[in-house]
Amino acid sequence: MNDPVNRPVVKLTRLTRSFEQGGERIDVLRGVDLEIQPGEIVALLGPSGSGKSTMLQAVGLLEGGFGGKIELSGIDATTLSSNGRTTLRRDHLGFVYQFHHLLPDFNALENVVLPQMVAGKTREEADIRAAELLDALGLGARKTHRPSQLSGGEQQRVAVARALANRPNLVLADEPTGNLDEKTADRVLAEFLALVRGEGSSALVATHNERLAAKMDRVFRLHEGLLE
Numbered sequence: 001m002n003d004p005v006n007r008p009v010v011k012l013t014r015l016t017r018s019f020e021q022g023g024e025r026i027d028v029l030r031g032v033d034l035e036i037q038p039g040e041i042v043a044l045l046g047p048s049g050s051g052k053s054t055m056l057q058a059v060g061l062l063e064g065g066f067g068g069k070i071e072l073s074g075i076d077a078t079t080l081s082s083n084g085r086t087t088l089r090r091d092h093l094g095f096v097y098q099f100h101h102l103l104p105d106f107n108a109l110e111n112v113v114l115p116q117m118v119a120g121k122t123r124e125e126a127d128i129r130a131a132e133l134l135d136a137l138g139l140g141a142r143k144t145h146r147p148s149q150l151s152g153g154e155q156q157r158v159a160v161a162r163a164l165a166n167r168p169n170l171v172l173a174d175e176p177t178g179n180l181d182e183k184t185a186d187r188v189l190a191e192f193l194a195l196v197r198g199e200g201s202s203a204l205v206a207t208h209n210e211r212l213a214a215k216m217d218r219v220f221r222l223h224e225g226l227l228e
């Protein structure tokens with residue numbers, strides 16, 4: 001029971017978030033409950049403005065201002081200090097965004113090595129792990145390319161490798177293939193899902209694409225601030 005491996009990687013209890021805009025209050029999240037078990041890949045569907053990014057920011061411990069409870073692998077993030085949240089984020093989470101956000105002056109391998117060095121790995125360990133991930137994503141021959149020398153699909157694959165570098169138990173992905181053409185998006189998503197499954201990790205993937213969402217284990221829809 002106390003084994004963190006068997007605890008939900010995410011448990012949200014009555015998560016709320018409101019914004020003030022022009023003197024008006026918008027209730028974006030109205031009491032969201034969600035549990036994601038280890039190894040599960042969950043799609044978060046919803047039209048633009050429904051609150052998908054807001055929800056990922058909550059789970060990613062990237063912003064404050066939320067009501068309710070956010071637990072990651074049994075740890076209640078809402079009671080932690082800012083340093084505690086940073087450590088929890090570093091040790092448990094990986095992030096992939098719509099745009100790759102790779103460091104332009106570093107090559108593909110270095111972009112995957114850097115977060116590992118920040119987490120305390122040796123350069124040698126980090127190099128081995130980065131090469132393993134890039135090889136798995138078919139980028140074996142692109143390791144010394146800078147982001148500007150890679151195609152959009154290749155850049156996004158490097159971003160996927162970076163997100164998985166520290167063996168997170170949950171990857172948060174916000175429209176991870178939203179910037180790619182349909183064929184490339186399908187291929188990169190399939191590789192991403194296969195890698196997450198192979199690593200035994202979990203993922204919460206925000207998308208407005210029903211077809212892509214259907215490839216995941218469970219699909220939730222954000223509608224009027226609640227999950228359906």
Ligand SMILES: Nc1ncnc2c1ncn2[C@@H]1O[C@H](COP(=O)(O)OP(=O)(O)OP(=O)(O)O)[C@@H](O)[C@H]1O
Binds near residue numbers: 020021046
């Ligand atoms: N910092 C903020 N201040 C005011 N309103 C905000 C803020 N962040 C988000 N919102 C509002 O919250 C709502 C949800 O935004 P959010 O970005 O979470 O939606 P989304 O489903 O991710 O949309 P998209 O698919 O377009 O990225 C929107 O109406 C947005 O205008």
